[in-house]
Amino acid sequence: SRFGQGGRAPEATVARIDALLLAGERPAALALLESLDPASLPRGAELRVLRAELRAEAGRCADALPDFEGALSPSAGRPDSGQAGGGGLAERALWGRLSCRSRLGNPAGTREDLARYLEMYPQGRFAAAARRALSGER
Numbered sequence: 001s002r003f004g005q006g007g008r009a010p011e012a013t014v015a016r017i018d019a020l021l022l023a024g025e026r027p028a029a030l031a032l033l034e035s036l037d038p039a040s041l042p043r044g045a046e047l048r049v050l051r052a053e054l055r056a057e058a059g060r061c062a063d064a065l066p067d068f069e070g071a072l073s074p075s076a077g078r079p080d081s082g083q084a085g086g087g088g089l090a091e092r093a094l095w096g097r098l099s100c101r102s103r104l105g106n107p108a109g110t111r112e113d114l115a116r117y118l119e120m121y122p123q124g125r126f127a128a129a130a131r132r133a134l135s136g137e138r
Contacts, residue, residue: 017047049068053096061099062104114130118130
């Protein structure tokens with residue numbers, strides 16, 4: 001708080017978001033993320049996906065979709081660069097988008113994303129759930 005407006009303000013903001021998440025204050029972290037442009041911060045791509053995930057958690061999938069889609073767009077660069085295992089942000093964004101598409105009643109988009117997820121991440125952390133969903137199991 002002493003240096004919140006100084007040269008390290010972006011890093012201080014990211015540290016504040018991390019602290020809120022560690023404290024379990026997810027609504028407060030979302031409120032802070034919604035008050036700024038993640039692209040202007042360190043770890044901007046990660047914060048964009050996080051904002052989308054928090055919006056989806058709050059039942060706001062329509063608001064989350066643009067961030068998930070932006071993280072998956074070719075112009076977003078390689079959001080997984082530097083991520084161990086090749087999953088990381090793109091995997092989270094794809095799973096988040098398909099979850100929101102499902103909740104918003106878009107079965108064609110959901111199936112498309114499930115198939116894409118399994119193609120890209122056959123051993124991914126959500127692969128078993130994706131296989132069950134595609135096979136019609138619950």
